[in-house]
Amino acid sequence: MKIVFAGSPEYAVPALEAVNEKFGVTAVITQPDKPVGRKRALTPTPVKARAVALGIPVYDFKKIREHADEVGAIGADIMITCAYGQLLTREILDCFPSGVWNLHASLLPEFRGASPIQSAILAGVTHTGVTVMRTELSLDTGDILLVKRCEAGGMTCGELSEKLSLISAQAAVEAVEMIAKGNPALLLQDEAKATYCKKITKDDAKIDFGNSPEHICGLINAMNPQPMAYCLLNGNVLNVLRAEPCGMQGEKGAVICADKRGFVVGCASGSVIVKEILPAGGKKMRACDFVNGRKIKAGDKLD
Numbered sequence: 001m002k003i004v005f006a007g008s009p010e011y012a013v014p015a016l017e018a019v020n021e022k023f024g025v026t027a028v029i030t031q032p033d034k035p036v037g038r039k040r041a042l043t044p045t046p047v048k049a050r051a052v053a054l055g056i057p058v059y060d061f062k063k064i065r066e067h068a069d070e071v072g073a074i075g076a077d078i079m080i081t082c083a084y085g086q087l088l089t090r091e092i093l094d095c096f097p098s099g100v101w102n103l104h105a106s107l108l109p110e111f112r113g114a115s116p117i118q119s120a121i122l123a124g125v126t127h128t129g130v131t132v133m134r135t136e137l138s139l140d141t142g143d144i145l146l147v148k149r150c151e152a153g154g155m156t157c158g159e160l161s162e163k164l165s166l167i168s169a170q171a172a173v174e175a176v177e178m179i180a181k182g183n184p185a186l187l188l189q190d191e192a193k194a195t196y197c198k199k200i201t202k203d204d205a206k207i208d209f210g211n212s213p214e215h216i217c218g219l220i221n222a223m224n225p226q227p228m229a230y231c232l233l234n235g236n237v238l239n240v241l242r243a244e245p246c247g248m249q250g251e252k253g254a255v256i257c258a259d260k261r262g263f264v265v266g267c268a269s270g271s272v273i274v275k276e277i278l279p280a281g282g283k284k285m286r287a288c289d290f291v292n293g294r295k296i297k298a299g300d301k302l303d
Helices: 010-022 046-054 068-073 116-122 157-181 213-222 287-292
Strands: 003-007 027-029 034-036 041-043 078-082 100-104 127-134 144-151 229-233 236-246 255-259 262-267 270-279
Touching: 003 010, 003 046, 010 046, 010 078, 010 157, 027 046, 078 157, 100 157, 116 127, 116 157, 116 213, 127 157, 144 157, 213 229, 213 236, 213 270, 255 287, 262 287, 270 287
Parallel strands: 003 027, 003 078, 078 100
Antiparallel strands: 034 041, 100 127, 127 144, 229 236, 236 270, 255 262, 262 270
């Protein structure tokens, strides 16, 4: 069976490696190189870099929908996609006789869309997982081939992404094995239970201390490592990377105390104790070190 793998970020690399090691990958499709850093140096996606290292031919189409003939000429049986980043047309789907199968980082039909991991954390779910579904033209609606579940409570987006990335690799191998046997049993998604999530931006990461401690800590976890939850201290951006609910009571947005544990900020029905931060233009640091540097104290207000 000839397999094409389509993916772009670091998240998709373990799945590429697993499928290639088990079955061999005929070609990789990924996003074009992009300028990165202050010097704007053209940089390949992590998937492209790994594919090149593995000696796999790479196609980095700017718009895959304009290259159906080239995709079809690869002559592959199936395509496995994982965080590829482009919508597929009917012409592209028809290039693969045994289908296009997507590794989606949620328990579909929950959290269809662009930010399933962050949205699951924001929703406070205790479990999430990876769903392998047959790709259709509509967004994440295809029939389900298999599902792998995992615990999600208390993790940052970075931690949960790393966990789901490895699960996606396992799911990809299992999916190819099932497809290779022919006529795998598929499960229809329950449209009545479908939820959708949008792309997350920095605007979504602003902390509102009028919310509950649990909501605020969920937001902080969901936005770590990107785009990072933030508030304002004396007009300057203060990115918050880790915090925990705290039972102390105080004015919303006011620093109740600041000591070797970090600093406690009042919010609705309690407070949060901030453990790790990244000041604008600075480096990641423990909140207690920020306190020791006299950068924040009891009575300060965070907006």
